[in-house]
Amino acid sequence: MASEADEESEVLTAEVPAELAGERIDKALAGLLPTLSRARLQALLAEGRVTRGGAPVDAKAKAQAGAYAIAVPPPEPAEPQPEAIPLTVLFEDAHLIVVDKPAGMAMHPAPGSERGTLVNALLAHCGDSLSGIGGVARPGVVHRIDKETSGVVVAAKTDAAHQGLSALFAAHDIERVYIALTRGAPRPERGVIEGAIARSAHDRKKMALVKSGGRHAVTHYAVERVFGPQERPLAARVACRLETGRTHQIRVHLASKGTPCLGDPTYGSGPPAEAVREAIRQAGLARQALHAAVLGFRHPVSGQALRFESPLPADMAALEVLLGRL
Known part of the structure; x- marks a missing residue:
């Protein structure tokens, strides 16, 4: 459950109108708070982070007209770990690496795909040379293809390559x-x-x-x-x-x-x-x-x-x- 020590949480408020009363609370709030998915709201409800009148709201409760408060904790930075996953490398130099990604491999860690991703494999393959511009969760990632789509992707190993590749993609010069x-x-x-x-x-x-x-x-x-x-x-x-x-x-x-x-x-x-x-x-x-x-x-x-x-x-x-x- 949420504790009073969650001082860094961002508190969002939502006013449920009378016409939404009786709907599932996660569905009603998701429609009012587009930045939060229903799955995320269900997790927040389960943790006691959704309150009405200061009291936690049961995850299975129906929406009631009135004000709700949602305490959203700050995201924890993901730190993917290196994994020795075989890669089909089409090209590699000091600046970038081009890989033929198999279907079923996510590009980077995300809920439901925390391990076995291309980023995990690249961290093991490239070591400390992988660019950090993409952030701790997506080092080296310049573009993405869907998890279940196979094929050629490029990742940056240096900041210069990351900036240059990002500019090419932004200009559609690829x-x-x-x-x-x-x-x-x-x-x-x-x-x-x-x-x-x-x-x-x-x-x-x-x-x-x-x-x-x-x-x-x-x-x-x-x-x-x-x-x-x-x-x-x-x-x-x-x-x-x-x-x-x-x-x-x-x-x-x-x-x-x-x-x-x-x-x-x-x-x-x-x-x-x-x-x-x-x-x-x-x-x-x-x-x-x-x-x-x-x-x-x-x-x-x-x-x-x-x-x-x-x-x-x-x-x-x-x-x-x-x-x-x-």
Whole structure:
């Protein structure tokens, strides 16, 4: 439970209106306090940090109209530990390292993925040379790809490289091509998907296209191959070139065309055809079929032009072969 010694806690207040009375207290407060997720509020409730009239509120209580106080403790700085995890290193010098990240490996420690991350592996591999600009929780991290997305990523080993790479990403002066295997095929076969992306108002774990607010996002795509009947493809191989790099950008943009990545549990919006489901099962694909295949940039210190390609990993390669038989 929370103690009176929590002097550094930030105390937030929320006024629950009458129309929210009777809702779950975590849900009601999450709608009033957008900086706190329902999961975070549930933890704070369990710790006795949510009070009404000075008394702790039961985590299972229904919301009542009136004022609530939420004592949010300061975050504890994460200090990831080195872990001797094998890495597929595509390039490394004194300033940076380029790695082919497997699916299932998170970029950095976070709730639910405290160990076994790329940062843990890099700390063991690079030692004290890893850049600290990303903070103690994300040393060396310049950009991110989703935990279940495989492919090429770059990390900085020096402050100069971190600053230079960050500037390249901010200016969109990076070549980034992803390969997606999609349900159906986007139409037209080549085009640009443009639309601002923000966190979904209905599900905080998801991103969504929004008409106002959000961050501008642009994805260039090209259908490289279709599977099944040409007039109504069951699936497709699609190359996506990022002009911007927003959270879940390709997954959201492809889903907005009605052609989400196969195996995507978040943006799949309906099952593919039975033959495609069987191919996914046989291939052993247990994640979204998305792979960061190309990463190209100018070395931030030497100025050398660098470009790295990664072939499809085993699960996506097997799925592509099976789809080719449809």
